[in-house]
Amino acid sequence: MDLDPDLAALRPLGGFFLLRTGGAPHGPLPTLAQAYADEASDAYGNPLTTRIRKVADGIRAPEPRIAASVAQQALAARLWSAALGCAALYGRIPDLGPRLLHWDPAGSAPDDLYLAEVRPLPGDAATVADVxxxxxxxxxxxxxxxRHRIAPGLLWGNAASALAGAARQLERWARAGGRPEAGDRARDLAARLLAHPFxxxxxxxxxxxxxxxxxxxYYRVPGGGVCGDCCFTRAPRSSPRAASG
Incomplete structure (x- = not known):
C-alpha cells in the first residue's frame, strides 16, 4: 500500500501514532532541527527548553534532568510510533527528517508533530534506524x-523502552483488529532495531x-513510581546516581 498524503491508516491507532500532515492549524511551528541545534524560534525561544519546562511544570519535577528524561522518552515514543505504524501498515515510511517535522513544544501530551511533506522511504529496519x-x-x-547531567545509558534506555512500547501497542491493536501480519512486522522491526549498536x-x-x-x-517525581519495564522492581531509597546510568 502506498503512503497517502494524510497518513490516514495511522488514525485508528490513537494519539501516539497520529502524524499530522501539511501546515499547523495555528500558524508556523518550530522544527525539530531547531530544537536539536539550540536555535531559537520567534514564538517559543528554544523549543527544547520550552518543552522541558512544560513537562517539569506538569509532573512537578524536582530537578530539570528528570523533566528532560521524561520529555525525551515521550518524543522518542512519538517518533517510533509514527515510523513503526507506517512501516507495519503501509510497508513504507515517510521521510521524518528534523527539518520536515514541526513541533508544538508548548502543546499537551502526546507531542504534537506536523509533517510538512510526505516523501516515501522504504520501511525496512535500516531505514527506520537511519531516520x-x-x-x-x-x-x-x-x-x-x-544542557543537563544525564547519562547516555539512561537516554538510550529511554529510546529502547519507547520503541518496545510502541511495537507492543501496535501488535496488540493489529491482532485485535484481525491484522496479525501488521503485528508481526512491528515485532520483527522492533527486534531488529533493538539490536542496533545504539x-x-x-x-x-x-x-x-x-x-x-x-x-x-520518573520515580523521583511526587507520586511517581517505577515503570513496568524498569530495572528496579520498586523505587530505590538510596541516592539516584545508581539509576542514572
Missing part, C-alpha cells in the same frame, strides 16, 4: 547532555516484553 535513531534520537541526546545492551526483549537496564528517573 529515527540517527536523524532524531542521536542529536536529541547530544542536545540534552550538553540500543544493543539497553535491555532484554522476551516476546513482546522488554526489561531495561536503566531507569528514566
Amino acid at each position: 529515527v535513531l540517527q536523524g532524531h534520537l542521536q542529536p536529541l541526546a547530544a542536545a540534552l547532555r550538553a 540500543l544493543a545492551g539497553t535491555g532484554t526483549l522476551t516476546g513482546a516484553n522488554f526489561r531495561r537496564r536503566s531507569c528514566c528517573l
